[in-house]
Amino acid sequence: MSKIIEAEDLTKIYAGNLTAVDHVSFSVDEGTLFGFLGPNGAGKTTTIKMLTTLASITSGKASVAYHDCAKEPNEVRKSIGIVPQDLAVDDDLTGIENVMLAAKLYRVPESIARKRAEELINLVDLKDASKRLVATYSGGMRKRLELIVGLIHQPRIFFLDEPTLGLDIQTRAVIWDYIKRLNKEHNLTIFMTTHYLEEADSLCDSVAIIDHGKIRISGSPSELKEKVGGDVLEIDVTNGASLTEFFRSIQGVKEVKQTGSKYRIKIPRAEEALPTIFEGISAKGLKIREVSLNKPTLDEVFLEVTGRSLRDEPSGAEDSFQRMITSRRRL
Numbered sequence: 001m002s003k004i005i006e007a008e009d010l011t012k013i014y015a016g017n018l019t020a021v022d023h024v025s026f027s028v029d030e031g032t033l034f035g036f037l038g039p040n041g042a043g044k045t046t047t048i049k050m051l052t053t054l055a056s057i058t059s060g061k062a063s064v065a066y067h068d069c070a071k072e073p074n075e076v077r078k079s080i081g082i083v084p085q086d087l088a089v090d091d092d093l094t095g096i097e098n099v100m101l102a103a104k105l106y107r108v109p110e111s112i113a114r115k116r117a118e119e120l121i122n123l124v125d126l127k128d129a130s131k132r133l134v135a136t137y138s139g140g141m142r143k144r145l146e147l148i149v150g151l152i153h154q155p156r157i158f159f160l161d162e163p164t165l166g167l168d169i170q171t172r173a174v175i176w177d178y179i180k181r182l183n184k185e186h187n188l189t190i191f192m193t194t195h196y197l198e199e200a201d202s203l204c205d206s207v208a209i210i211d212h213g214k215i216r217i218s219g220s221p222s223e224l225k226e227k228v229g230g231d232v233l234e235i236d237v238t239n240g241a242s243l244t245e246f247f248r249s250i251q252g253v254k255e256v257k258q259t260g261s262k263y264r265i266k267i268p269r270a271e272e273a274l275p276t277i278f279e280g281i282s283a284k285g286l287k288i289r290e291v292s293l294n295k296p297t298l299d300e301v302f303l304e305v306t307g308r309s310l311r312d313e314p315s316g317a318e319d320s321f322q323r324m325i326t327s328r329r330r331l
Ligand SMILES: Nc1ncnc2c1ncn2[C@@H]1O[C@H](COP(=O)(O)OP(=O)(O)OP(=O)(O)O)[C@@H](O)[C@H]1O
Pocket: 014, 015, 018, 019, 020, 038, 039, 040, 041, 042, 043, 044, 045, 046, 047, 085
């Protein structure tokens, strides 16, 4: 796959010597959904601004849609759509007027724009509300409109800065569904930032975690979880000889901790080792009292690489959604 976005040692120093983005390097494959994750003030919006030519690059380089951001900004702008973190639509216009205004700004001929605007409005189920003033929209409707306003000129790459921040759980799920559809059905490369690690986990093809302006870890969500040791399997067995050596002998096991009759085993893709483990325990004449398998979350990856949880950040982000989809299951 070709790298449609590339950043090499990308750096932004604001006046007053604040290094907001510090030698950041990454790439995004064409047609994929890339998540740029990190706490408040990490440098996510600043990176998006440099990639979308809205902020100058202090040092390093970036290319977007195969054009150099510093040398060919107009070519970059033609290829991208942006939904900024701050307000992106006008309250005093209707939904359709906002879309048509964007079409004018992007110089899309009116006849083409009108047809496309209708398609986009249908795509996000805003047909009935399209002739109402945006001032009367709910937060979720406004976000849906923002998504399509950025698409009227058929960009190849879509930059979304915190598209679900502050929305309720159901609305966030709906927005993610639209984002996924845009990515898959319209072959749109998506670069998005989010605080919601579990959302990124289930939807992004690859992610990078940025903290204090530096990328701390990047890869697919499953690669990242394997890098921090993979799954945690907890097994409680009836008393007998220690099973520590037996567990250590199983392929892929990274760590075994024994506390009495309980074992805590770190192993990537634990489910694949379960039959061997169950057979081994049974062959030793022991019985299993309890088993639990914890799949690590991206929040745990964040904790491992930064030493703190993103949930501890003072972002004010309520997060029952994260708890709801935490992948702990009792066997
Ligand atoms: N125009 C600016 N001038 C000076 N400093 C800035 C400017 N914009 C951002 N910063 C600083 O740069 C750092 C990174 O900010 P940025 O907005 O990129 O973070 P972020 O990761 O998008 O945070 P959030 O999650 O809160 O949106 C912060 O310390 C911020 O205060």
